Amino acid sequence: MAKSASQSSSQPSFFFRYGPEITGLLALVGATLVFELLVRIGVVNRFVIPPPSDVILAFERVVVEEDILGRTGATAFEMIIAAVASVVVGVPIGAALHRSALWRRAMEDWVGAMAAAPIVLAFPLFLVLFGRSPKTIIVMAFFHGLAPIILKTIEGLSGTRKVLINVGRSLNMTSSQLFWKILFPSALPVIFTGIRLSWTFVLITVVGVEYLINLGGLGQLINELAERYDLPGTYAAIFFVILVSVFFFILLERVELWLRPAR
Amino acid sequence: MSAVIEDIRLQPAMVVDDVVKRFGRGDELVTAVDHVSFNVQQGEFVSVIGPSGCGKSTLFNIIGGLLGDYEGSVMIGDERISAPHPAVGMVFQEESTFPWRNVIENVAFPLELQGVPKSERMDRAHHFIDMVGLASFEKNFPSQLSGGMRQRVSIARTLVSQPKILLMDEPFAALDEQTRLLLGDKITQIQQELNQTTLLITHNLTEAVQLSDRIVVMTYRPGKVKRIVDIKLPRPRTSDVVGSDAFGHYVAEIWNDLREEATRGMADSESAAARRGSHG
Ligand SMILES: Nc1ncnc2c1ncn2[C@@H]1O[C@H](COP(=O)(O)OP(=O)(O)O)[C@@H](O)[C@H]1O
Ligand SMILES: [Mg+2]
Numbered sequence: 001m002a003k004s005a006s007q008s009s010s011q012p013s014f015f016f017r018y019g020p021e022i023t024g025l026l027a028l029v030g031a032t033l034v035f036e037l038l039v040r041i042g043v044v045n046r047f048v049i050p051p052p053s054d055v056i057l058a059f060e061r062v063v064v065e066e067d068i069l070g071r072t073g074a075t076a077f078e079m080i081i082a083a084v085a086s087v088v089v090g091v092p093i094g095a096a097l098h099r100s101a102l103w104r105r106a107m108e109d110w111v112g113a114m115a116a117a118p119i120v121l122a123f124p125l126f127l128v129l130f131g132r133s134p135k136t137i138i139v140m141a142f143f144h145g146l147a148p149i150i151l152k153t154i155e156g157l158s159g160t161r162k163v164l165i166n167v168g169r170s171l172n173m174t175s176s177q178l179f180w181k182i183l184f185p186s187a188l189p190v191i192f193t194g195i196r197l198s199w200t201f202v203l204i205t206v207v208g209v210e211y212l213i214n215l216g217g218l219g220q221l222i223n224e225l226a227e228r229y230d231l232p233g234t235y236a237a238i239f240f241v242i243l244v245s246v247f248f249f250i251l252l253e254r255v256e257l258w259l260r261p262a263r
Numbered sequence: 264m265s266a267v268i269e270d271i272r273l274q275p276a277m278v279v280d281d282v283v284k285r286f287g288r289g290d291e292l293v294t295a296v297d298h299v300s301f302n303v304q305q306g307e308f309v310s311v312i313g314p315s316g317c318g319k320s321t322l323f324n325i326i327g328g329l330l331g332d333y334e335g336s337v338m339i340g341d342e343r344i345s346a347p348h349p350a351v352g353m354v355f356q357e358e359s360t361f362p363w364r365n366v367i368e369n370v371a372f373p374l375e376l377q378g379v380p381k382s383e384r385m386d387r388a389h390h391f392i393d394m395v396g397l398a399s400f401e402k403n404f405p406s407q408l409s410g411g412m413r414q415r416v417s418i419a420r421t422l423v424s425q426p427k428i429l430l431m432d433e434p435f436a437a438l439d440e441q442t443r444l445l446l447g448d449k450i451t452q453i454q455q456e457l458n459q460t461t462l463l464i465t466h467n468l469t470e471a472v473q474l475s476d477r478i479v480v481m482t483y484r485p486g487k488v489k490r491i492v493d494i495k496l497p498r499p500r501t502s503d504v505v506g507s508d509a510f511g512h513y514v515a516e517i518w519n520d521l522r523e524e525a526t527r528g529m530a531d532s533e534s535a536a537a538r539r540g541s542h543g
Contacts, residue, residue: 163357170327170353171373171424172346181376185363260363 050231055239058232066221066233068240074134075206075217076244082138083202083248086145087195093146094153094191095179104154115147120208127213134216141205145198152194156187185260192256199252203245218244274340275302276428276460277326282335284321295321297485298335303428306458310471311479314521314528318486319464320356323432326462327353339428352426356433360405360413360420366392367401369416373424391419394453411435411442415449422453429454429461435470444502447473451500468521472496472513473505480517483524484531490520 032052038044039051062068097104119140130136160183168178210219218241225233284296295318303309313319324330326337328347337344339351347353360369367388374384392401395415405413414434421429435443451474454461465471471478472494480489494513496504504510 161357163355163359164361166329166355167353167359169329170347170351171376172349173376177376181372182361185361188363 054232055235058236062233062236071217071221072240078134078137078206082141083199085142086149086198090146090149091153094150098154098157111147111150119144120205123209123212137206137209140209141202144205145202148197149194152190156190157183160186207241276305278302278338280336284333294485297487299488301479303462306460307476308454308461309477310463310465310475312465312471313481314483314525316528317481317483320432323464327430350427352421352429354417354421354431354434358413360416362405365402365404366416370419370423388423391423395419411438429459432464448502455499468514480520483528
């Protein structure tokens with residue numbers, strides 16, 4: 001008894017090490033089976049939710065006939081440009097607003113309103129401005145992603161503990177040193193919360209606008225397949241959207257880990 | 264002030280002369296520091312003790328140059344302090360390590376600002392980390408350390424720029440009594456090793472007697488100097504002195520002075536609480 005216990009503790013079992021992953025996977029498989037069953041016995045209408053087995057079979061068709069990999073690339077490209085641009089523009093705007101109390105008070109509510117506004121619905125305006133091109137999609141996603149980054153940058157910078165700033169002052173730091181060596185690193189965790197929010201908005205906007213203006217990548221494909229009443233295909237395409245999102249957030253997590261190893 | 268001819272070696276490291284600091288105006292005017300004068304000799308360990316709210320942190324900020332607008336003067340050599348002075352190294356009451364830097368990066372921070380080359384600043388940081396007894400934690404982040412260890416990181420970070428005067432505001436206030444005594448030993452040891460001129464702000468009586476050559480006792484609001492007591496306990500010292508008769512005498516003597524002030528402070532905060540209660 002004691003022997004086996006010490007053995008298993010020195011060499012954690014496969015299940016112990018990958019417990020959460022395995023549990024998650026099993027839950028997914030379980031849910032799929034439950035849906036399959038519900039559809040087959042007719043509790044759920046198969047014209048609302050297709051049986052998962054059909055969706056899986058649809059993958060091949062969607063990949064071969066609909067160029068889904070190319071479309072995924074197109075969507076991912078729009079997302080990357082908009083996501084990176086919202087960070088590159090949003091953080092400096094937030095930092096600038098943080099510096100000026102007047103501007104901050106003048107702008108904060110507007111930016112807050114912008115974060116809450118359903119910018120997607122303004123697509124006709126952007127269509128007029130930028131034409132029916134990926135540019136429209138990128139610009140709209142960028143604007144939707146901008147507000148949370150600005151707000152969280154301000155919040156993070158203002159939340160810097162007074163005593164850390166006093167440490168900097170006692171060391172006679174210049175205001176640019178104070179910003180780069182104390183305020184900014186202290187604000188980073190909050191800024192990352194903003195980026196996570198922002199990127200969620202960006203992903204939604206890109207796919208949503210593609211769908212609405214029937215242009216380009218995965219959003220358009222979903223539109224098309226839905227209009228053809230190809231439900232398994234539609235769900236297979238949605239699955240690719242989720243795949244791209246997962247990829248994005250894994251990327252963000254990596255960057256965050258690299259920037260703040262401390263956690 | 265009386266001596267006309269002064270030996271240069273006997274010139275104090277710092278002279279606090281008639282310092283007054285008031286906050287607010289009109290009815291709200293609070294005199295936090297009221298005509299405070301004392302000096303600190305080279306290599307001397309001086310404590311300022313007084314009950315909470317008597318203006319200790321205000322005095323700390325004035326001497327550290329963070330509160331430039333005050334009356335009277337704090338002189339280091341022939342410079343009046345009105346902004347942070349490189350000769351003064353501050354250790355703050357609140358936890359002040361940078362959570363995004365590990366221990367050695369925290370301690371090397373001031374050297375980084377001065378542009379000291381990396382290998383040299385790591386060597387020097389290492390030296391002071393060793394001195395505060397954290398050699399095996401250099402790569403740890405503050406979130407992985409106890410409160411006492413983090414405060415030692417702050418102290419090492421201040422010592423690394425080799426300030427002429429080490430200025431500390433209740434650095435051990437958040438720690439338990441045992442940790443406090445042991446850290447006190449560490450401080451005494453470092454102070455003796457470096458012959459470090461030190462000004463410690465504290466509300467802790469045993470801590471003040473354990474560490475100091477001289478204790479400045481403050482009154483509660485307005486914060487004046489009530490008395491300055493020489494502590495003639497032998498050096499080198501350890502926390503063992505806490506058990507000696509002489510130690511007991513000093514503690515009793517200073518408590519005699521402090522009791523009245525602490526009582527006033529307590530009455531004050533109680534009546535403030537009562538006022539808040541009747542409002543709410
Ligand atoms: N920035 C400030 N503005 C107004 N009043 C202050 C300020 N700082 C301190 N005070 C007041 O000065 C008095 C002394 O405070 P402080 O120096 O923090 O005391 P201590 O450190 O001894 O507890 C307190 O009554 C406090 O309310
Ligand atoms: Mg204080």
